[in-house]
Each structure stands twice: as structure tokens, then as C-alpha cells.
Amino acid sequence: MKEFYIDSDGIKLHAKLDRPEGADKGPLCILIHGFTGHMEEDHIIAAQKAINEAGVSVLRVEMYGHGKSDGEFKNHTLYKWVTNALSVVKYAKSLDFVTDLYLAGHSQGGLLTMLIGGMCPDDFKSIIPLSPAWMIPEISREGNILGIPFDPDHIPDVLTNGDIELSGDYVRVAQTIHVEDEIARYKGPVLIIHGDADDVVPFSYAEKAERLYNNAKLIPIKGDDHCFTKHLDQMYDALKTFFDNEITNNL
Numbered sequence: 001m002k003e004f005y006i007d008s009d010g011i012k013l014h015a016k017l018d019r020p021e022g023a024d025k026g027p028l029c030i031l032i033h034g035f036t037g038h039m040e041e042d043h044i045i046a047a048q049k050a051i052n053e054a055g056v057s058v059l060r061v062e063m064y065g066h067g068k069s070d071g072e073f074k075n076h077t078l079y080k081w082v083t084n085a086l087s088v089v090k091y092a093k094s095l096d097f098v099t100d101l102y103l104a105g106h107s108q109g110g111l112l113t114m115l116i117g118g119m120c121p122d123d124f125k126s127i128i129p130l131s132p133a134w135m136i137p138e139i140s141r142e143g144n145i146l147g148i149p150f151d152p153d154h155i156p157d158v159l160t161n162g163d164i165e166l167s168g169d170y171v172r173v174a175q176t177i178h179v180e181d182e183i184a185r186y187k188g189p190v191l192i193i194h195g196d197a198d199d200v201v202p203f204s205y206a207e208k209a210e211r212l213y214n215n216a217k218l219i220p221i222k223g224d225d226h227c228f229t230k231h232l233d234q235m236y237d238a239l240k241t242f243f244d245n246e247i248t249n250n251l
């Protein structure tokens, strides 16, 4: 494992690169955590291990205001995350060993994966949104996030539910994002993994994304929640099988 920072327009992003043993040139998957998340969460580690086990390198990166990266949590927005992710993609493309590039992300990182897929469709062999939180722009337009109701036409400067404090800019930005446009722009293969008992991001969003994408496959994890705490092994197996097939088909 190599630990380092990637520059994103002056913001330092904390990164870890895990390469399979004895790997020379080969594919790389970028892996991003969710809202309030970081790169050491159980489901992120499980995903990293599954992808490594299939012989694919993994670059975990923490976005603005999360983990050990620069920025305050309350000041993070999806535009900042998009800027960060574009920097990470550019960095990954500059690595000598990388052949094919993949992008995976959990929840808000899954939403980010869908946005970047649409923005950089030529850069990825596949994208892999995990429980993607792509309802965030919709609920921001409706005026209710994190269970906090607000007037979507008169956004307050601060949003808080007691535990979490966010700048109103978070929803100002989110309101402008139209995920369907980016879904339409990405014609390549998509693997979606989502627990069908997720009470944070409704499973129906995974089904809708599968329908809207040109070439998507949804693997439901029966009875599982947002972070796959009940059947982490099944999420692991789904990713390992997917990447095993990618490697085999490329030989």
C-alpha cells in the first residue's frame, strides 16, 4: 500500500493505492466513499479487497471535507467533489502501469461516479455505483435533506439536524444537478450493487438507474442496508466476480 496526497486545485486529497501482489501493468479502479464517510469504512475496505483479489489495483481517495483530505465537512459541495474527482481521474490516467480505468463509489460517492461517468465517458471501461445516492439533487429541489425540511426557493445559509451542519451551498449546488443527463451521456457498462432494504437511499433508485442506463446490471443484495452491514460478503462476491470476468475477457 502506498499512501500519498493528490492535488486538486490547491486542495490536498488523501489517497491510498493498493496493488495486487506482483502486479505489473494492469487495470485500476478508483474507489470513493460516501457523505460523512472515509476510506477505512468496512464496506470500502471490503470493496477494495474484492477488487484487489481479482487482480485489479485500487486507488481510494477521500473527497473535500472528508477523512484526511483538506476542507471542512460543512463546506463541501458536489461541485467540489466533481472537481476533486476530475483531478483524481487525471492523476490515474497519468500512471504508467494503468491499462483500463474503472470508477466505483458508495452512496454520495456513487452519485459522483454517475456524474463523472457522464462527464468522462471515454475514460472508463465500466463504472460501478454502490447504493448510489442519486436522489440528492431531487430531494434538494423538493426541500428536505437529512430529514431537515427547508424552503427550496429560499435556502438558508446553514442546514443542521443537530448532528450534522452543512452550508446552504450544499443544496444550492445539488439543486442544479440533473443526474438523468449524465446517465444518458454514459453508454458503457454499469454495475450497480444495492441492498434492497436500504433505508437511506431507496432501492427503487437502483432499479430506475438500471432502466435508464444504456447497459446496466443491478445486483440486489437481499435484505441488506445502505452499507451492506448484513451481507458484506455478498457485496464482496459481486465485485470479485465482476472483476474476475473483466480480467478473463481481456486475456
Ligand code: FER
Pocket (backbone or CB within 6 Å): 033, 034, 035, 036, 106, 107, 108, 109, 133, 136, 139, 144, 145, 146, 147, 200, 201
Ligand atoms: C440525504 C440522504 C443521504 C443526504 C445525503 C445522503 C445530504 C448521502 C448518504 C451517503 O453518502 O452515505 O438526505 O443529504
